[in-house]
Amino acid sequence: MTKYVAPEISLKAFNCPLCGVLAHIKWGWLASSRPGSGHQYLEAVCSHCEEASLWRAIKTNTNGFSSYATEGEMLYPCFGLAPLPEKDMPEDVIVDYMEAATIFSKSPRGAAALLRLALQKLCKHLGEKGENINEDIRSLAAKNTIPPMVVKVADTVRIAGNNAVHPGEMSDEDFDLVAAKMFDLLNFIVKKGISEPKELEALYCMTPEAPRKSAEARDAKAKV
Numbered sequence: 179m180t181k182y183v184a185p186e187i188s189l190k191a192f193n194c195p196l197c198g199v200l201a202h203i204k205w206g207w208l209a210s211s212r213p214g215s216g217h218q219y220l221e222a223v224c225s226h227c228e229e230a231s232l233w234r235a236i237k238t239n240t241n242g243f244s245s246y247a248t249e250g251e252m253l254y255p256c257f258g259l260a261p262l263p264e265k266d267m268p269e270d271v272i273v274d275y276m277e278a279a280t281i282f283s284k285s286p287r288g289a290a291a292l293l294r295l296a297l298q299k300l301c302k303h304l305g306e307k308g309e310n311i312n313e314d315i316r317s318l319a320a321k322n323t324i325p326p327m328v329v330k331v332a333d334t335v336r337i338a339g340n341n342a343v344h345p346g347e348m349s350d351e352d353f354d355l356v357a358a359k360m361f362d363l364l365n366f367i368v369k370k371g372i373s374e375p376k377e378l379e380a381l382y383c384m385t386p387e388a389p390r391k392s393a394e395a396r397d398a399k400a401k402v
Contacts, residue, residue: 182362185222187233187250195255197227198262205246220247233253251283259283260361264368266376268303271296275364278357286357294358297332302366304371316401324370331363 183200193200200358202225207218218235232254235249236248252259257279274296278289294311302308306317315332318324334356382390 184259185231185252187220187235189254190376193261194224194227194229195227195231195257195259195262196225199224199226201226207245215365218247219253220250228324256280257282260289260358261365264365264373266372267364267368268300268372271299271303271364271368274299275361279361282357282361290357293357293364296364296365297360298329300367300371303313304367318367320372324367328363328367328370331359 181200183189185192185195188205189203191200191202193199194203204223204225205220207220218231218238220235221230222233223230229324231252232248232386233247233252235250237247238245239248240246257276260279260282263275267275274292278292278296280293297311298308298314300315301311301318303322304314304318306314308314311332315324315329317328319329
């Protein structure tokens, strides 16, 4: 999986919550909210899309003549701590994904439950029943729709989702980590199960018709 760097106050580079690209971030205090003025706000401008996220500083420190935030929270966009969904993610899956992203910073437990629901829907889009994540993921791995290693990762997602709804053994700290990885897992499955096959199909259709039909005939003969 591509490394995702979550936005964090004063971090010099992270995945922009607006364009999704890992880019250098330029921080700046808003003119009316410099340290000592009460409410303190900053903007973080992405060097790639040149759009800015808005942050509230909770704690600050001083380094010589300049001040910087050591603790804070993102105010805009409200879903910014989670990676953006893959472009080929089905619409009904995106709805749950984005709702989970919106509440993730305040309720990792709630986000985990929503992401488990999103995974059920995604499995259904990939041809499974969408009723039992455990069975669906193993079926997708057996069909080579996704790599077998995803089964182990998805087991954690399934457990996290169940515990998110019903009290279990996982601590709040566990939910922070597991819910964060669940966003990555959903994107990975979309990439492997939807995006890459679509790209390969497009590439196949670009080949000359005669060789393509010849290959299809050989495949049909091999199946007999």
